[in-house]
Amino acid sequence: MLDHELLRTFIAVVDTGSFTRAAAQVFRTQSAVSMQMKRLEEQLDKVLFLKEGRELQLTDDGLKLAGYARRILKLHDEALSELSTSENRRPLLLGCPDDYVQGVLPDLLAQIHSTVPGIQVQISTGSSSVLRDLMDRGQLDLSVLTRRPEREEGYLLLQDKGVWVAPSADFIVRNQPLPLALVEPDCKFHTTAVDGLTKQGVSFEIICISGHCALLIEMVRRGEAVTMLSDCGVPDDLYRLPATSGFPESPTVDIVLQSAANPHPDFGSDRLTQLASRTAGMLAKF
Structure with missing residues (x-):
């Protein structure tokens, strides 16, 4: 089962193109984000990122996961929104x-x-x-x-x-x-x-x-x-x-x-x- 927090960190890395900025957004250290991404790759037995110079590039498997991750997080966030009240x-x-x-x-x-x-x-x-x-x-x-x-x-x-x-x-x-x-x-x-x-x-x-x-x-x-x-x-x-x-x-x-x-x-x-x-x-x- 995929941990939605791992997926949220993954999407933060995808959107920012950087472990450093992703770490700031999800309130973790850069090393913690790096470990999370390693754990996610181990869970899936897939390589998700390639590094070209200073830029992170998604592999084909990384691109596929990004689409699924966004949908999973969308449902998660929708559920929280529906269950919240104006109070x-x-x-x-x-x-x-x-x-x-x-x-x-x-x-x-x-x-x-x-x-x-x-x-x-x-x-x-x-x-x-x-x-x-x-x-x-x-x-x-x-x-x-x-x-x-x-x-x-x-x-x-x-x-x-x-x-x-x-x-x-x-x-x-x-x-x-x-x-x-x-x-x-x-x-x-x-x-x-x-x-x-x-x-x-x-x-x-x-x-x-x-x-x-x-x-x-x-x-x-x-x-x-x-x-x-x-x-x-x-x-x-x-x-x-x-x-x-x-x-x-x-x-x-x-x-x-x-x-x-x-x-x-x-x-x-x-x-x-x-x-x-x-x-x-x-x-x-x-």
């Missing part, structure tokens, strides 16, 4: 990057409350790397994240693109340093702006770095700077620089909804899939 329901701890608080979070919250009426949602904001760390430490149940290119984590909500935003069409003056207000350096929009402008030989000054998009928006609104924001988070009153402006092309990013390894009792894999699908449908209308 002992705990809050849902939800994370969201600051630049998607306006564009994604309201629709996601509407679907959460439609799925589980009356549930209290406690929200934390930060960069995707900060939110991943909070999830690994068990301080978040769900989080909106910017998906890394090499990962298949989470459920896709939308594909978004960075947009250059200025106070007006005539704000940019040739032969003068461009004042920039940017998100934090661990965001793709920051590195794209700095690297792209540097390669183009454009003179610029970074006058502000902030993880709070409301501040960046206000600086643009006041005529103090140019910035790059997520497309879905740009207010209607700001001027979007057209592609013909010659500014570096901004990246397309996947925005996903990811669950912690130990999910909230009300949001097992089945409900999470439905939640992500319905939220993606709402976001696609805009």
Whole structure:
């Protein structure tokens, strides 16, 4: 009989691609996770992982087990959810990057409350790397994240693109340093702006770095700077620089909804899939 805790650790390793991050999510040491995976392989008499450089890859048997494990855990989590009552329901701890608080979070919250009426949602904001760390430490149940290119984590909500935003069409003056207000350096929009402008030989000054998009928006609104924001988070009153402006092309990013390894009792894999699908449908209308 397969232990569901072994399977939960296995899925945590599959989703994170790392024994280290999986260990943080399931509250065990890395060596304990390694021993659990060895025990699982011994129980099944199958090799589940291959290591290529620093990356863990699933074998064919590992891929097969991942499908079954997700279904087993889905039934387990559904049973816990059905047997729980509103009296002992705990809050849902939800994370969201600051630049998607306006564009994604309201629709996601509407679907959460439609799925589980009356549930209290406690929200934390930060960069995707900060939110991943909070999830690994068990301080978040769900989080909106910017998906890394090499990962298949989470459920896709939308594909978004960075947009250059200025106070007006005539704000940019040739032969003068461009004042920039940017998100934090661990965001793709920051590195794209700095690297792209540097390669183009454009003179610029970074006058502000902030993880709070409301501040960046206000600086643009006041005529103090140019910035790059997520497309879905740009207010209607700001001027979007057209592609013909010659500014570096901004990246397309996947925005996903990811669950912690130990999910909230009300949001097992089945409900999470439905939640992500319905939220993606709402976001696609805009």
